[in-house]
Amino acid sequence: MMCSDGSHYVRKVVYMNIEFPQIDHILHASSDKMTFSQREYVSLMNQCNNFFNLSFQELLDRVSREYNAKSIADILELANHVLDEENDACPNQILFDDFVRNASLVSQSLKKIIHEPSRKLVKIEKNVPANKVTHFDSKTMNWLSRRPGVTIEEKISPKNVIPTKVTFFTADTVENRHTMYLFDILYDYLFDKMYSDGDIPKCEECPYKSKKCFELYEKLQTILLLKHNVKNTDLRDVPKQKQLRQNNKLLSDKEYKQIWDAVREIDYYEQNCRSVWENLKYRYQFLSFVFVCARISSIQGVSVFDTYTQLVDHDGMIKICDDKGRDNCICFFASDENRVIEVRLNDEAINVNILEYVSSNGVSWKLSKIDEIDYDLSGIFDEFDIITQRENDYNEATNALSELKKDYADVQMELQDLEAKKEIIQQLAAVLNQVKELSFDVQKEK
Numbered sequence: 001m002m003c004s005d006g007s008h009y010v011r012k013v014v015y016m017n018i019e020f021p022q023i024d025h026i027l028h029a030s031s032d033k034m035t036f037s038q039r040e041y042v043s044l045m046n047q048c049n050n051f052f053n054l055s056f057q058e059l060l061d062r063v064s065r066e067y068n069a070k071s072i073a074d075i076l077e078l079a080n081h082v083l084d085e086e087n088d089a090c091p092n093q094i095l096f097d098d099f100v101r102n103a104s105l106v107s108q109s110l111k112k113i114i115h116e117p118s119r120k121l122v123k124i125e126k127n128v129p130a131n132k133v134t135h136f137d138s139k140t141m142n143w144l145s146r147r148p149g150v151t152i153e154e155k156i157s158p159k160n161v162i163p164t165k166v167t168f169f170t171a172d173t174v175e176n177r178h179t180m181y182l183f184d185i186l187y188d189y190l191f192d193k194m195y196s197d198g199d200i201p202k203c204e205e206c207p208y209k210s211k212k213c214f215e216l217y218e219k220l221q222t223i224l225l226l227k228h229n230v231k232n233t234d235l236r237d238v239p240k241q242k243q244l245r246q247n248n249k250l251l252s253d254k255e256y257k258q259i260w261d262a263v264r265e266i267d268y269y270e271q272n273c274r275s276v277w278e279n280l281k282y283r284y285q286f287l288s289f290v291f292v293c294a295r296i297s298s299i300q301g302v303s304v305f306d307t308y309t310q311l312v313d314h315d316g317m318i319k320i321c322d323d324k325g326r327d328n329c330i331c332f333f334a335s336d337e338n339r340v341i342e343v344r345l346n347d348e349a350i351n352v353n354i355l356e357y358v359s360s361n362g363v364s365w366k367l368s369k370i371d372e373i374d375y376d377l378s379g380i381f382d383e384f385d386i387i388t389q390r391e392n393d394y395n396e397a398t399n400a401l402s403e404l405k406k407d408y409a410d411v412q413m414e415l416q417d418l419e420a421k422k423e424i425i426q427q428l429a430a431v432l433n434q435v436k437e438l439s440f441d442v443q444k445e446k
Contacts, residue, residue, distance in 0.1 A: 020277050023270050027185055029192035045276060046097035048283050052318075053101045054082045055290070056311060062105075062261045065268055067311035072322065072330055073304040075311060079294035085212075092202040093213035099189045100220065102265050107219040109258035110183060114226050117176050117235055118249055118256075119169040127161040139163065171234045175249040175256045177241040180230075182263050184240045187227060190220050275316030285377045286318050286328070289345040292375075293330045296343065301336040340367060348378040 021038045024030070031039050055078050059067040094100060140163060149157070194201045194217075203217040230236055242263065243250070250260045276283065297304050308323040319327045328345035342353040354371040 020274050023273060026273065027189070027266070027270065029189040031192065041277070041280070045280055046095050048280060048287065049097040049276075050095040051082065051287050052283075052313075053096045053098065054085075055079050057101060059311060062265060067313065069308065069310050071304075072309045072320065073297065075309060075320070076290070076294040076297040076304065076330075079290050080298050083291060083294060090206065090208060090211060090213050092206065093211075094193065094203070094216060094220065096216070098265070098269050099186065100193070100216070102262050103186045103190060103223055104216055104219045106182070106186075106258050106262040107222050109255040110179070110186075110226060111222055112255050113176075113179055113259070114183075114229050114233070114235060117171045117179075117233070118173055118253075119171050120173050121167060122170050123167050127159075127163050129161055172238050173249070174243055174247045175253070175259070176235065176238050178243040178250060178263065179256070179259050180235065180238050180240045181242045182259055182266070183223075183226070183230070185266060186223055190224055194220065194224070272316065277316075279316035283316070283318060285348060286345060288377055289328060289343070289350055290320075292350060293332075293343050296332055296341065302332050302334050302341070305331040305333060339370075348376065350375040350377060 018037045018041050019035075021034045021042070025033045026042060031042075034042070056067060056075070058078065059070060059075075061068060096104075194203075201217070201221075203214060206214060208214065246260060250256045296302060310321045312319055312321060320330070321327055322329070330343050332341040332343070333339075334341060338357060340355040340357075342351075342355065344351045344353075352373040352375070353369055354373075355367040355369050357365045358368045359365045
């Protein structure tokens with residue numbers, strides 16, 4: 001990577017010592033099959049994706065998976081908008097991670113398809129009751145010719161059925177198999193996301209239903225409610241099967257094209273999930289760099305040097321490239337003080353250089369550095385370094401809880417024994433009282 005002064009530096013890729021879980025466990029939200037560290041790390045990854053999607057989703061092309069080129073000023077404006085919304089964010093809002101983003105884009109298409117799925121006309125050979133046969137074909141006639149008997153009644157007895165071709169419509173199509181494959185993945189993930197504690201989602205009782213986050217909740221809830229529709233239609237018998245090639249429906253139909261693009265996004269996520277996992281700390285540091293620059297751009301009297309910019313996200317690495325070939329370097333101009341502020345992400349630090357224009361002859365001008373400030377990002381997210389320790393604490397607490405449950409069960413057994421013994425003692429006491437009363441009555445009669 002190139003610095004502003006033309007020199008190069010090498011950024012170390014941070015590989016976490018937390019083992020990458022099976023991708024199916026992430027795709028289907030099988031958190032119970034992951035260790036505590038893996039669950040925590042997946043949570044951090046989803047939080048990071050939440051900020052990326054909120055900030056840059058408008059720039060992302062779903063087909064090419066590339067960010068459309070925009071100016072640095074536009075990118076920072078989007079980041080500023082996200083920061084302003086986060087200051088007023090609902091504490092219970094659903095993270096806008098990659099799966100939630102995908103579900104929000106495809107929710108209406110899923111709804112339309114499941115309510116009115118495409119169907120195709122098929123013909124099958126089937127034994128049909130004689131009174132329901134509408135026509136005979138050559139195979140039917142050959143079958144009758146081989147049957148014993150003279151009349152048709154004799155030939156079809158005793159079962160009274162005739163093999164013939166039956167025509168009917170079915171929803172078991174290529175595009176519907178692809179749709180049910182997507183629906184199964186999204187349903188599992190969203191259900192675990194929204195009903196993780198088994199209770200009604202807090203969004204349901206939120207008093208601020210005019211907020212944007214509630215609109216997202218409604219879109220996701222729409223997908224979960226479609227499960228009932230699937231069970232009550234012939235889609236319930238459609239196999240959940242991913243298709244490798246597009247047919248005409250998946251290619252040209254508006255709604256089914258959305259399904260195809262959504263599955264492509266899941267494929268992309270699956271292929272790049274490990275790279276994001278291994279570079280997650282750097283991705284957080286890149287977000288810090290963008291958000292710092294966004295806040296600088298919002299200061300009155302400060303403007304961005306508006307140059308052609310490309311946002312590149314490849315193999316877990318994300319960066320901003322300008323037209324001068326610099327990576328992760330943004331320059332601002334403070335008009336009040338006639339100074340240039342250069343902000344650069346350099347390995348695990350943000351370097352801020354403050355420069356001013358100087359001239360020796362009043363004609364030719366050059367930039368001269370007057371101050372330099374470095375902000376260390378290596379320890380800004382301590383979660384990366386303490387997850388393992390937290391897992392040890394979690395395991396110890398789990399073991400202690402298991403011991404407490406065992407002790408509680410033992411105490412319950414002892415209490416049950418005591419209750420049983422108490423009941424026996426009470427029965428014996430009742431018998432003794434009866435014996436005493438009987439002996440008293442006998443003595444009285446004597």
